[in-house]
Every structure is written in structure tokens, then in C-alpha cells.
Amino acid sequence: MLKLYYSPGACAMASHFALEEAGVEYELVKIDLRKGEQRTPEYLAINPAGVTPALATDQGVLTENLVIMTHVARASPDAGLTPEEPGFDFDRMQSFSGFLGASLHPAIGAVLFGKPPLEGEARAAALEKALGKYDVVEQHLLRGPWAMGDQYTVADGYLSVFTRWLRQADLLDKDRYPKLNAHLNLVQARPAVVRALHMEGLEPV
Numbered sequence: 001m002l003k004l005y006y007s008p009g010a011c012a013m014a015s016h017f018a019l020e021e022a023g024v025e026y027e028l029v030k031i032d033l034r035k036g037e038q039r040t041p042e043y044l045a046i047n048p049a050g051v052t053p054a055l056a057t058d059q060g061v062l063t064e065n066l067v068i069m070t071h072v073a074r075a076s077p078d079a080g081l082t083p084e085e086p087g088f089d090f091d092r093m094q095s096f097s098g099f100l101g102a103s104l105h106p107a108i109g110a111v112l113f114g115k116p117p118l119e120g121e122a123r124a125a126a127l128e129k130a131l132g133k134y135d136v137v138e139q140h141l142l143r144g145p146w147a148m149g150d151q152y153t154v155a156d157g158y159l160s161v162f163t164r165w166l167r168q169a170d171l172l173d174k175d176r177y178p179k180l181n182a183h184l185n186l187v188q189a190r191p192a193v194v195r196a197l198h199m200e201g202l203e204p205v
């Protein structure tokens with residue numbers, strides 16, 4: 001059976017949403033980042049990078065949300081969690097998720113979870129850089145109502161992780177990010193997403 005190593009509220013939620021949307025059987029294993037459980041020898045044997053998520057499968061371990069989400073979507077094609085593949089729309093979804101994972105996530109992560117925490121001018125500069133990434137999604141990438149247009153895909157769950165973080169920090173400004181606000185509300189109204197949040201001990205924000 002699939003086994004997802006996750007940390008409540010962290011980016012692994014994107015993979016968790018995908019599993020719940022797909023309706024496949026899986027087991028959850030909690031890794032407490034605050035206690036440093038991502039650096040135990042047991043977990044490093046699963047993911048030597050010492051981060052969550054990791055998905056243990058019959059064939060081995062997969063890491064990176066983008067890859068895990070796609071793997072899960074393929075395991076459950078009837079759930080329709082990606083555009084048809086191979087195909088350009090599928091590739092466009094991967095471009096979207098790639099931007100989130102490689103550009104937006106590190107930018108906002110440095111502001112919200114930097115160790116040591118950023119302060120003063122350094123924080124202000126890092127925050128504006130991160131918000132600029134959200135501007136790109138708001139103004140150019142998010143087609144509406146879902147990221148790719150009419151079809152909900154795994155990229156939507158992924159985006160919602162980062163808009164949740166921004167809303168929790170009181171930074172998802174309604175005037176600057178009207179589309180991102182509406183999108184987050186839509187994602188958090190999905191039964192599969194609410195189920196996954198509850199499993200992590202969380203509520204929609």
C-alpha cells in the first residue's frame with residue numbers, strides 16, 4: 001500500500017490532497033518537523049534530503065510533490081486529476097506546478113519559516129520578492145476558476161498550500177490577489193480537501 005510521509009500543514013499537503021482526491025488506499029506517517037524527525041536516521045533512509053513529503057510505493061520511494069502528485073493521478077485515471085497525457089495541457093500543468101515548487105515555495109518559505117527568521121529590511125525585501133511570485137500566478141498563470149481552466153487538477157491542491165500559508169500570515173490581500181483568494185476558497189470547499197485537512201488536524205482557513 002502507498003505510504004505518505006507528511007508534516008501537518010506543510011507542503012506535503014499537496015500530495016495528501018492528491019491521494020484523497022484520487023480515492024486510492026494509502027497510509028499516513030507523520031513526521032514532526034519541529035521535533036526534527038525529518039533528520040532521524042530512519043527517515044533519512046527513506047528520504048536522504050530530510051524533507052517531507054515522501055511516498056513509499058511497491059517500487060520504491062518517490063519524492064517531490066510534483067512527481068508524487070502526478071504518480072498518484074496516474075494510479076487513478078478515472079479521477080481525472082490531470083489533463084490528458086501525453087499532451088500540451090498536461091505539460092502546461094507541469095510548468096505551473098514546477099513554478100510553484102522551484103520558485104514560489106522557496107521564496108515564501110524563506111520569509112515564513114527562515115531559520116534564523118529574517119528581520120527588518122532583509123525580511124521586507126524577501127517578502128516583496130515572494131509576493132511578486134504570487135503576482136505572477138494571480139496575473140498570468142491562474143486561468144480560473146481552476147489553475148488550468150475548467151478542470152480541477154493536482155496543481156490546484158498544490159497552489160492552495162501556498163495561498164493557505166499566505167492567508168494564515170494575513171498576507172493574502174483581497175485587492176492584490178482576488179483570483180487567488182477565490183481559488184483558495186474553492187479548493188477548501190472540496191470534500192476530499194476537507195477530509196485531508198481533518199486528517200492533519202487542520203481546518204479550512
Ligand SMILES: N[C@@H](CCC(=O)N[C@@H](CS)C(=O)NCC(=O)O)C(=O)O
Nearest residue numbers: 010011033038051052053064065101
Ligand atoms: N520541493 C520539495 C520541497 C520539500 C520541502 O522543502 N519540505 C519542507 C516542508 S514544506 C520540509 O520538509 N522541510 C524540513 C526541513 O527543511 O528541515 C517538494 O515539493 O517536495
